[in-house]
Amino acid sequence: MEWIFALAALALGAIIGSFLNVVIHRYPREESIVFPASRCPTCHQAIKPYDNVPVLSWLWLRGRCRNCRQPISLRYPLVELANGLFYLALYQRTGPTIAFLPLAALVSMTIVLIYIDAEIQMLPDVITYSGLAIGLGAAALGIAGLAPDLMLAEDWVSAVIGAVVGGGTLAALILAYWLIRKVEGMGWGDVKMIAMIGALLGFAGLPPLLLISSVTGAAVGIPLAMRHEKGMQVALPFGVFLGFGTLILLFFGRTLSSLWVQLVLPH
Numbered sequence: 001m002e003w004i005f006a007l008a009a010l011a012l013g014a015i016i017g018s019f020l021n022v023v024i025h026r027y028p029r030e031e032s033i034v035f036p037a038s039r040c041p042t043c044h045q046a047i048k049p050y051d052n053v054p055v056l057s058w059l060w061l062r063g064r065c066r067n068c069r070q071p072i073s074l075r076y077p078l079v080e081l082a083n084g085l086f087y088l089a090l091y092q093r094t095g096p097t098i099a100f101l102p103l104a105a106l107v108s109m110t111i112v113l114i115y116i117d118a119e120i121q122m123l124p125d126v127i128t129y130s131g132l133a134i135g136l137g138a139a140a141l142g143i144a145g146l147a148p149d150l151m152l153a154e155d156w157v158s159a160v161i162g163a164v165v166g167g168g169t170l171a172a173l174i175l176a177y178w179l180i181r182k183v184e185g186m187g188w189g190d191v192k193m194i195a196m197i198g199a200l201l202g203f204a205g206l207p208p209l210l211l212i213s214s215v216t217g218a219a220v221g222i223p224l225a226m227r228h229e230k231g232m233q234v235a236l237p238f239g240v241f242l243g244f245g246t247l248i249l250l251f252f253g254r255t256l257s258s259l260w261v262q263l264v265l266p267h
């Protein structure tokens with residue numbers, strides 16, 4: 001029986017992933033998330049239900065629109081597959097408990113934030129604020145006890161401290177940077193996103209989160225800035241790296257921290 005639930009989690013993730021693609025495509029274009037039904041971005045032909053099956057439709061259409069034969073972005077099947085695999089991985093750690101739902105929502109919201117920030121360098125309040133509320137609520141429900149393999153705030157106090165300290169630290173950095181350079185280095189969207197992540201991972205998740213996202217951000221950003229004529233002024237969507245850091249820490253944070261302890265502490 002267990003494999004049926006796992007398969008259902010994978011399928012649910014792929015279906016929700018299909019909706020995430022709609023949000024990722026339409027939000028930056030200020031289009032309604034609900035209407036009209038899915039259309040080909042090139043020829044605007046409405047997509048038939050049988051051509052809208054997550055991952056599989058893209059494969060049997062060989063990545064092209066049935067009507068205009070223009071290529072359909074690889075992003076569509078990738079987001080569906082990634083969201084499906086994340087739900088499967090979550091289900092393996094939460095089992096059929098209440099912990100699955102808020103965590104699935106937060107993982108999907110993180111994926112959307114990564115893509116929207118990459119495209120328009122913006123992190124929508126509607127996602128970060130809802131994510132913060134879901135994170136705090138989930139911690140208050142005691143989901144950390146239901147999924148001990150995941151890196152989660154231990155209780156609601158840890159979630160509140162994670163949100164306040166995470167958001168506060170970045171807000172202080174932005175203010176300091178602004179006082180020195182008179183430009184905003186990062187956006188207030190990043191502050192809200194760190195508050196959301198702090199509520200999810202807890203206070204203990206913040207130092208590794210900032211470490212992972214600044215190292216990956218620098219690894220991508222510095223070569224990019226060197227090629228760019230405006231030098232270091234090139235805007236880097238920090239939310240993308242925060243999002244990657246969050247997904248890595250949620251699933252591997254516990255393993256990484258025990259490895260760290262083994263390396264640092266004398267045997």
Ligand SMILES: [Zn+2]
Nearest residue numbers: 040043065068
């Ligand atoms: Zn088309």
